[in-house]
Amino acid sequence: MATIPLITQSLNDLNIAQNAANTTINLFQHFDDPLTTGKIARFELYDSSLGGGVSNVLLFDQPGAGAPETVNNFLNYVNDGDYVNSIIHRSIPGFVIQGGGFTFKNLMVDLVPTDPPIVNEFNSQRSNTRGTIAMAKVGNDPNSATSQWFFNLADNSANLDNQNGGFTVFGEVLSQGDLAPIDAIASLPVEDASSFLNQPALTDVPVNIESSSAIDDSDNNLVRYRNISVSQTDELKFKVIHNSNPDLVQVSLNQAELSLDYADNRNGRAEIIIQATDLQGDSVVDSFDLTVGNVQPYPTNRGATIYRFLNNDTGVHLYTASKIERDHILNNLPNYKLESLAYASIDNLTGNPAPQKVYRFLNKDTGTHLYTLSEVEKQSVETNLKNFTLETESLFAYAQAQPNSIPVYRFYNTQTGAHFYTPSEVERNVVEDTLPNYNPEGIAYYALPI
Structure with missing residues (x-):
């Protein structure tokens, strides 16, 4: 019958004082299986x-x-x-x-x-x-x-x-x-x-x-x-899918009770993603943002968080700015692992200067993706590579460095034909030093740090 569990009340973002006591959340107040009590x-x-x-x-x-x-x-x-x-x-x-x-x-x-x-x-x-x-x-x-x-x-x-x-x-x-x-x-x-x-x-x-x-x-x-x-039995089982900042907060579960244990004398932000799975294996996810202590506000031009997934079958990464797509992957594609919050896109309404659209192409032969800010490359792919399809999922970024922006580096894997992207200089250096089949292709675009 495949009735997906419901989010009855979205998890609320939390603003917590530094060195606060633990927070507990009863997840049954936020999720429900509409058909059964278990x-x-x-x-x-x-x-x-x-x-x-x-x-x-x-x-x-x-x-x-x-x-x-x-x-x-x-x-x-x-x-x-x-x-x-x-x-x-x-x-x-x-x-x-x-x-x-x-x-x-x-x-x-x-x-x-x-x-x-x-x-x-x-x-x-x-x-x-x-x-x-x-x-x-x-x-x-x-x-x-x-x-x-x-x-x-x-x-x-x-x-x-x-x-x-x-x-x-x-x-x-x-x-x-x-x-x-x-x-x-x-x-x-x-x-x-x-x-x-x-x-x-x-x-x-x-x-x-x-x-x-x-x-x-x-x-x-x-x-x-x-x-x-x-x-x-309990109608739902819960799992912490992701904690973006475990140095700031330790997240644990005791059945349906979610516990947040804050590190001493630390300020910062974290995104917590929770999955609820019913007794027939159907799942739904929800997330909330946590802010601890006094933290600088986000830049006014900050857009959506970019989520980075690893396909364990192919070793290829997928990036998405869409929480809907994120949730679909988490609930339906077990071969994909959420690795990190990669970076933040630029808000196309408040960005100053105005950002450019990053196009996402799907290689129908390999299931891999190409991301490009270049109109010239976009037109070349559409004209010459019929196995590439332009998808609707996209993000906004800068072609040139702007205040507070970070570069996203692009590599080409000569063995698989897939591209790899990273905002991390450390990861970029590791790839350049240890993976000779990855050719550096420079900076794909500029985004904002998490």
Whole structure:
């Protein structure tokens, strides 16, 4: 379903006095999973040969976007032990497998005792897609669900979202691995067991037997759950993605409590980036700026911070002034590592003199980028290098040195054809002294220090 966690309240920038006491921040006041509070149902089969035998299902119990009354109804049956020895009594390959209605023990079929039916909580944002669990109900009665549920084997949204008031999805498997038992059940042969078991509804029962055996030879011939249980965990996990100034502040996490421990007798700035990841692995990031003590204000012409990423697969760097792109990379491209806050661009509105646009080209063959301030080079690339595409992401900088500006040096890697940029004289000297395949190409442009 891929619902990304929400930033419910952006992390606030902080201005802290020198030698102040530690600051603590409860991150659950800033991030939320709109679907769940962290309840996980564990469906354990007797037969572990069926895809490992265990499926973990995240329950959507959060008020608002979730289905809290449906989950509470499901929990009542779980807590009463009603699903112990329950069976998958209906299998329609490519569609659903259904359970929660019957138990099978000592070769006897019994009905799961039902509570009063519940109000339908269908929401199109919780759609009947593959791997979701939804409530079964009586035809032409949207508010008739009791104990029975089904797993969607495919994307059934076009069908099940649009009939009988919509079928209420109240959970989803945690991972692809949790689909394995469900798919294994769906691959079993299906028998009409209505006459054997004296239950007219049991016409599509998956069976796990030899062809010469009878359904009622053993309890294990049907797909039975040893137990279904529910546990509680934190709905989100947090991680400090970046601290731009660890000499100024030490940042630590204790579950959802973020702690800022300030160094003694130090002034300065830091940017802290926090990532929140939900139980299905989807993430969101937010950041805040920290100022400790008396710090000179930023120049009025300071623009966006430039973030520097390293692609661990190719060894090539990517630079971006966009926090949206930064967050996309952090959440979706694990092969990219945020190395540093490289430098600051020039504000194109307040810069005096007016800065120039730095163009960013993507080499479609290698996935590397070229950054240039030169209109001549831009036109040459567009005319002669068809594998280079001009991207919309850009920044502003100076062609000549200005007060408080710093040079950004440019190198060309003769082995890979990629360019490398750095504002650090120390790094420039290391590259020149130790990497003979990097040809210096001078100063690409001038920016501002962090």
